[in-house]
Amino acid sequence: MPIFEFRCRNCDKPFEKLVRGSSTEVLCPACGSNAVDKLVSAPMAPGRSKALIAAARSQAKKEGHFSNYSAAERARIK
Ligand SMILES: [Zn+2]
Numbered sequence: 556m557p558i559f560e561f562r563c564r565n566c567d568k569p570f571e572k573l574v575r576g577s578s579t580e581v582l583c584p585a586c587g588s589n590a591v592d593k594l595v596s597a598p599m600a601p602g603r604s605k606a607l608i609a610a611a612r613s614q615a616k617k618e619g620h621f622s623n624y625s626a627a628e629r630a631r632i633k
Contacts, residue, residue, distance in 0.1 A: 561591040562592050
C-alpha cells in the first residue's frame with residue numbers, strides 16, 4: 556500500500572498517510588481539515604535501493620569483476 560505525503564492547506568503542516576483507495580478522504584491529523592494537497596515525491600525505498608545498486612556496481616567496476624552486470628551491460632563496458 557502506498558504512503559503519500561500531504562500538506563494541509565489550512566495549517567500548512569506536512570504529513571504522511573497510507574492511502575488504500577482513491578476515494579479515501581484524507582484529513583489533516585493536526586486540524587482535521589480536508590483541504591490537503593498531495594505532494595509529489597519519489598518513493599523512498601526504491602530510490603534508495605537504486606542508489607545502493609549503483610554504488611555496488613561502481614565498486615564492482617573498480618574491482619574489475621562484472622558479475623553484477625547483465626550481458627548487455629558487460630558488452631557496453633568492455
Ligand atoms: Zn491542518
